[in-house]
Amino acid sequence: MTELTGGSALPQERRVVTAIPGPKSLELQARRTATVAGGVGSVLPVFTTRAGGGVIEDVDGNSLIDFGSGIAVTSVGASAEAVVRRASAQLANFTHTCFMVTPYEGYVEVCEQLAELTPGDHAKKSALFNSGAEAVENAVKIARSYTKRQAVVVFDHGYHGRTNLTMALTAKNMPYKHGFGPFAPEVYRVPVAYGYRWPTGAENCGPEAAAQAIDQITKQVGAENVAAIIIEPVLGEGGFIEPAKGFLPRIAEFAKDNGIVFVADEIQSGFCRTGQWFACEDEGVVPDLITTAKGIAGGMPLAAVTGRAEIMDSAHAGGLGGTYGGNPVACAAALGAIETMRELDLNAKAKRIEEVMKGRLTAMQEKFPVIGDIRGRGAMIAIELVKDPETKAPAPEAAGALAKACHAEGLLVLTCGTYGNVLRFLPPLVIGEDLLNEGLDIIEAAFARL
Incomplete structure (x- = not known):
């Protein structure tokens, strides 16, 4: 059976002709x-x-x-027609100028799409990068710039990347952190609402875990010292943990009440993966900043930080960027991926x-x-x-x-x-x-x- 599934002309069938690997x-x-x-x-x-x-x-x-999608990257398929068409056309025009030198429309178009698709009807702006870890690092930079605070709060079982700062944010030692320290300072870890393993049962987990996390932040860090709280709305590498109901809204409310930037790390869970454009929409949570990568561009390296305009604009000109961030071919691929997500x-x-x-x-x-x-x-x-x-x-x-x-x-x-x-x-x-x-x-x- 051959289907044009997601634009792919490959026969859509399993075929094992040698030992695997052959x-x-x-x-x-x-x-x-x-x-x-x-x-x-x-x-x-x-x-x-x-x-x-x-x-x-x-x-x-x-x-x-x-059943892997390159770790949730090729959500639209690994050779989606719109991604290939748009990226190929851009490739023929130019591969790079560096947006920080001479800009181009594709970068702006991706930021416009992100402003439209991400939760909340407030004014939003974005900055584009290459990888999820870069997006998370830049979200921390932006939050620190905006709040003039330093501490960052993350959660048990969380995964945020492999750079020095994001290793500090990541919970799991092996293979991500082992032997690679010392890590970036001012990172604090608190409990997450892991219903299956919560001592008093899943039905109590949401409010109890939120109360514990807030108590630890208040006593051990001081809410007034916290720049950002970062959480995956569905924890990926930690085991696809859905925080028990009520947990995310309570943590977001605590952040708002204390002037803390609430960051949703939607790198694995974003772009239709959970049946919504973004997983935080499930409980109506509107983050201040949202980090995206993986599914955004159909397999091309692209990532973004999107958030409230006043927060995003707090970093000084030249403070955000990178040589390849928002590469024109990757931007074209992202527009093709989003087109596919909408059309299908x-x-x-x-x-x-x-x-x-x-x-x-x-x-x-x-x-x-x-x-x-x-x-x-x-x-x-x-x-x-x-x-x-x-x-x-x-x-x-x-x-x-x-x-x-x-x-x-x-x-x-x-x-x-x-x-x-x-x-x-x-x-x-x-x-x-x-x-x-x-x-x-x-x-x-x-x-x-x-």
Whole structure:
């Protein structure tokens, strides 16, 4: 079956013709080992030749079902027609001038789209960068400039990047922080509303966790010293944790009452991934600043900080920027990705993916007690694996074994979680429902074997 899914002319089918990885991938892996730094890992060392819709094709002719989207990047597919068309046209005109030297319309257009799409009807401005970590760093710079304060508050299980400051903001030591310190100062970590593991139960979690976090900020840091509170509205690398209801609005309210800049890190959860343009919309939270990257540009490197105009304008001229920030080809790709999201109503597609996945996974949970929790929204779904449903002891070995079994059958899945025991599913929003169900069949068969 060949579909033009998300603009991809690739046959939308799983095809396993060699062992995975196959001989050509193994040959390339040997070359890679000789020349690529060992600290750069890969989930699955199959070397890609083409990708699009819901599949990835490798050098050996295998076609894998994609439940990763390059870590939530290729939401519109890895070769979406509008992204390719717009980026190709821009590539032929010019690749770079540096927006800080001679500007161009594409950068302005992306900022206009961000002002329209992000939550809140206040006046907004944006600055464009290359990566999620850069966006988070610049959000901190802007918040400090605006408030004239230094402290930054983040949360348990949070992930914000791999630069020195964003490593300090990130909770998990291995592999992100181990051996790389000392880290940036004036960063403080407080509890998050992790319902599945909250001591008094999920129903009490939201208000109790918010009260604990606010108490710690007040006593240990002093609200008057805090420049920014930064949180992922759905925590990504930490395990696709949805903060329990009431938590985000209470933290945002506390920030507002104390002149603190509330930053929503929507790098993984943004751009239709959760069935809304941005995950913070679920509880009506309007952040002061929002950081985006990943899904923004269909696979081209682009990131943004968008926020209240008066906050964004607080940094002095020349204080924000970077040689490649808002590259013209990446901006063109972003406009193509946003066009695709609107035209194909990818928010509705994400909600349908959630309906299919949660239905199938809930049925699996009844058969396989290793599945402790099913959570997430839209096409950002995860299962937490445990050794015992009563004690909830994490089962990272099971997560690793399941991922390996799925990979061998031609299904790309990713793991995550503070305890390494979460399987996360991030299919492209343009994936066909037959491929989605075939991927879930593979997962179910892997559980049965485990």
